[in-house]
Amino acid sequence: MKARIHITLKKGVLDPQGKAIAKALSHLGFVGVEEVRQGKYIEIDLAGSDTQTARAGLDAMCAQLLANTVIENYSIELDA
Amino acid sequence: MKARIHITLKKGVLDPQGKAIAKALSHLGFVGVEEVRQGKYIEIDLAGSDTQTARAGLDAMCAQLLANTVIENYSIELDA
Amino acid sequence: MNSCVIVFPGSNCDRDVAVALEASSGTRPRMIWHGDSELPACDLIVLPGGFSHGDYLRSGAMAARAPIMRAVVAKAKAGTPVLGLCNGFQILTEAGLLPGALMRNAGLKFICRDVFLRVENNYTLFTRGYGPGQVVRIPISHHDGNYFADSATLNRLEDTGRVAFRYCAADGLINADANPNGSLNNIAGILNETGNVLGMMPHPERLISHELGGSDGRAMFDALTALVQCA
Amino acid sequence: MRVTITPEIVAEHGLKPDEYDQILRVLDRAPNLTELGIFSAMWNEHCSYKSSRVWLRTMPTTGPQVVCGPGENAGVVDIGDGQVAIFKMESHNHPSFIEPYQGAATGVGGIMRDVFTMGARPVANLNALRFGAPENPKTRHLVSGVVAGIGGYGNCIGVPTVGGEVNFDPGYNGNILVNAMCIGVADADKVFYSTASGVGNPVVYVGSKTGRDGIHGASMASAEFDENSEEKRPTVQVGDPFTEKLLLEACLELMAGDAVIAIQDMGAAGLTCSAVEMASKGGLGLLLDLDRVPCREAGMTAYEMMLSESQERMLMVLRPDRAGAARAIFERWELDFAIVGETTDTGRFIIRHRGETVADLPVDVLAEQAPIYQRPWTPTPPLPHLAAADVPDTDDPGAALVRLLGGPHLSSRRWIWEQYDHMVMGDTVQRPGGDAAVVRLHGSRKGIAATTDVTPRYCAASPREGGKQAVAEAFRNLCAVGAKPLATTDCLNFGSPERPEIMGQLVGCIEGLSEACRALDMPIVSGNVSLYNETRGVAIPPTPAIGAIGLLDDIDHMATIAFKQEGDVILLVGETSGHLGQSLYAREIAGRKDGAPPPVDLAAERRYGDFVRGQIVAGNVRTAHDISDGGLLVALSEMALAGGYGCVLALPKNAGPPHAWLFGEDQARYVLCVSPDKAPGLLSAAGARRVPITELGRTGGRDMILDGRLIQTLETLRHAHENWFPDYMEG
């Protein structure tokens, strides 16, 4: 199974990388960029076929390691 | 408009972060993790409403700045 | 003084801080491997600087989940002084022993240079060797030192004297120019509620003698040593 | 899969038709594709030094301090008390142009492996960088990527990056140079070499897994760039400094015991080069079983495994009875460990894969019988001396000074070195910004000083004088901090050796630097040659980068460039003729690029350098700076800025034209600074040693004053000097 995990900064948490990207884009002459937020995208290949177990496992992985829930949110998609 | 951009390492390119995450997950006792790849996820809020112009702009942003096309691929989704 | 330095894969200031501790206390600290699960009896635990696990995923994230950290948390809760320097500070926040998070420097670049710090609270185990409001020169060397916490947490830190050090100008002024990395309120180091855990981004162990260009860092290790000798 | 070897395939492997004929002759059959790949890797310029070898043999490589000269992974020199310093410099030019961050990062990783392969713990890194003109649209991106990559790798592994140099010149627009140097320290009785010995000993692979990284990277590094080169991108390797840190610690742990017979890091042409070199040096054969090689991807072919340049890997020959203990060490560090073959007495390099023999080649042919070329060369025509009178004077030396100090060539490099952790390991006693960096030998009072130097515009004007000058400047930088120069490494960056005028540059530079190394007693113990640095037939300026180390017996007797207090006497050591040919003043202010470079008098260099060092070591002098790019006024300004004190100077009688005196780049000169009570002693000591010395003035104030006139305020100078780099990078 393949899981796709998005980790994004919580609202209100400053995002130095996003800000820097926005600035760089405007330096390069791109107009209309209002806000940029940078997050992480993690793909995990999992053994097994039980999506329910998998989902529980992935949730635990995110909460315990992949995301810092003080500043980040996460979301999980699972392809069977 | 909101764009969601995924930046991932090209196939065959070493992903030290993914490798380390996989190891850490297994140390934490998670079983069945076969491979982990880490990429970036970028959200951009754009002014304007013409999706075609937006898409062309986003493509240029990715090629010129957001992705390192030597080792990375990118994909763009656009919500109107 | 009986101190323990925790060594994670990728730690690289473990030896430096051991040298500083030995210079002040005359005793060589025990180096404890991250995979161990128990800590010997000790007067001080140090989480050193470096790039534990390459700083991959998030600085300090993987180290904070190492087996030894359960013992560190237990000792910290029981009152043992714990000092986290640079990567050690990042690990302490990831482990939940200190609030907030250390994000990428606002300038996005790694920065290695001497900075000035104002001692905001010199009534702590770690800072008793400094005067109130004293300005000290200590190097920073990090990529992710941009301190962030939500406003409630920040207020709590400020109101209870838990900000130990702030980045400042040479004359002690706290302003944006003196802030090397974008930290909220110029925060360089904070304490836990009970005052026995200090995390700071600067490296006091790097300026402990005139050969190295200064000795402002030494007072911290001297103070910790004296504390134990009194007790 | 059987591939018939066509002339096209041969050409794609960078082999010339006559080289292929030689292969057919020695094998007495056609090679298969894997074998051809192995030949192409081994006979590549990068591995075989086929164009430079005859000239490299002429370099001075021995001396009482030399424990091991060129030929091993790095050079080894005695530093006393049972210790050795192990160091080398290496190029990663083409990869860094294609992917600046990863190219530079893996360059640092590679040179560090060369050093710890030999049993040394790395204690300092340096880097010599050449970029195109600041105006070139690519330059900014390349600078930012290269610097971040060097920092990213060195900072993570925890070795201080303490020095280096940077030039901008349009000659590097299409071909930047990234030369990385690493210095390590080991116990003299714990140095490890790459000579395999014994038959039936296990050949062991450790580190990261093998992927399809940089296949043909070694060939790419020697192939001229063309318009399409940016499409060769997927061959870029990604560095993993965390794994390298583990590999470093695991190797040093293993080396504390007696398990290792031979060890070789996998650099260019990874498994091929390392295996063949170990076998060839030991006069042995070697058998590899590729089924046991740890792979990152499924289905890798023998060809791919043999040519992969995946990073952070090592190959070793171990004592059979120690293999188990060795495995335990690497497994504890969570690194791959696999016995992938054994040494044999057949003299053949035999590779098995999936039950088949996929290569069977004679080891000696691959290594020692690689082609060697005596390439035709034409000497660079000498340029006439450029008289100071032919270079326009300036009525405002202060403005010229601001332009020089606040421009790409002489501005502060702080923007770079603050991105490098230059203090980790707690022994950096002289940080970047001075003449040479100094790291204390851990736990002692001794120090190792290090510098990298070359002035490509001098080398272009006269390869021979330029070669001499590069070594002389390195010598001066070491003497100026109080270090005894010990030995040299080099990185010879040139265009295509197939062009006689480029070969002439290479020959001239090698002759010049060899002469200087002999005269200054700084033998060359390691180095690297990078040829084919060209884009569309335009070669880079000849750039023989020199890295040198020196020793301080007591770090308390060390000099720095900063003025230390008001009222000190400023003295000039050496002779000033006002040589403006190839000077920065002539180029940048007067727009003249002609003329011979300053001549180098090696006997004078030695005498003056020995004098300066002697005074520092004796504790008489704590402030010293050599004079190089930009001349005297620039050197004085750097000292003033570093210390925060200005100076009041007087033009000596018979100084000649002021612009030549202020900005000339005569060699073998230093500025010293001492308290007034020490000055008479210093003057008489110089007289006794026939060392010319002139009093220039006193420190003090916040300005640079010459003959009662304000040249410039320190504030203006500091602003210009410190801001050029960050402003430029901000774009």
Ligand SMILES: Nc1ncnc2c1ncn2[C@@H]1O[C@H](COP(=O)(O)OP(=O)(O)O)[C@@H](O)[C@H]1O
């Ligand atoms: N790429 C670099 N990395 C680190 N330090 C550098 C780099 N470039 C220059 N420096 C440092 O800046 C200082 C000035 O460099 P340079 O002008 O080349 O010195 P010198 O003229 O004495 O050889 C030196 O201390 C040097 O080590």
Ligand SMILES: [Mg+2]
């Ligand atoms: Mg110099």
